[in-house]
Amino acid sequence: MIDADDTLWENNVYFERVIEEVKTMLEPFGIAPQVFRKHLDALERKHIAIYGYGTLNFTRSLLQAFEELVPSGRDLRHRVETLGLDILNRPVEIIEGVPETLEYLSGRHLLYLVTKGDPEEQSRKVERSGLAGYFEGVEILPEKTARTYEQLRNQHGWDPQRTWMIGNSPRSDVNPAVSAGLNAVFIPHPYTWVLEHEEPASDPRVLLLEKFADLCLHF
Structure with missing residues (x-):
């Protein structure tokens, strides 16, 4: 994810x-x-x-x-x-290294885009990004909680030990995923929204990376 x-x-x-x-x-x-x-x-x-x-x-x-x-x-x-x-x-500004990294990862893993927000607004961004083709599916959630991650895991039949949530937000991406028994990759962003600030879980299932392209070194 x-x-x-x-x-x-x-x-x-x-x-x-x-x-x-x-x-x-x-x-x-x-x-x-x-x-x-x-x-x-x-x-x-x-x-x-x-x-x-x-x-x-x-x-x-x-x-x-x-x-x-x-x-x-x-x-x-x-x-x-x-x-x-x-x-x-505003046009969608893709972060450096993202398309190449998604192309690499999609050849090795099943990728799902999991975002939260207004469904219409998020759908437009996904479409305008040109990245949808790298993903098996897109999930637009009203909120990201341990419960929603558990529901996604059960819905898709994912093995928790082999499932990762990758994102920039400790509050929405890292901590609830770990609470749901999954692994997480934390990629900090300098402009992460203040309401998403939270200490990331101190857990061996959390991998900290400097940039998105570094995923190629681990997956």
């Missing part, structure tokens, strides 16, 4: 750039950047439980954070909304 966002292609860096731009817009109103970020993160945590993941939820949280901190800035509302929604139209 291989994660998608920030494992196969760039993702969170675009959200971070939008956040930085909105921080700049807040400067004339005297709102400290850390105050805005803390408020935004809290709203995203709250909204995820209601609306799930994705750009639309991010934009909803971004707008609410801006409006609650700067009630007098309503004339900038459209600009903030546009910044968020424009992420949907």
Whole structure:
């Protein structure tokens, strides 16, 4: 199993750039950047439980954070909304070494793309990436938990000792997979979303790699 966002292609860096731009817009109103970020993160945590993941939820949280901190800035509302929604139209930027590595791995193993988020948005990214042909299947989940990994394992009849989850998120890729009795490869990304931060499990079943292409050295 291989994660998608920030494992196969760039993702969170675009959200971070939008956040930085909105921080700049807040400067004339005297709102400290850390105050805005803390408020935004809290709203995203709250909204995820209601609306799930994705750009639309991010934009909803971004707008609410801006409006609650700067009630007098309503004339900038459209600009903030546009910044968020424009992420949907960005081209998919494949991480270096990914296509070659997938080509190598797909000749030796059965690969499944396992991502979470809005099904329509994630499906579009998979299609636009041009990488779907390397995978036996694509699973788009509302959340990644030990339970969902157990369900996938049972659904496909995978041997836990020979099944790996590969990704950049300790919270969604590494730790729940290990809790489900699987192996995991942790490939850190410098722009991993703050809500995905968590200490990776200290477990012999976790393999730490510097970059995606290093998978060829181990599999």
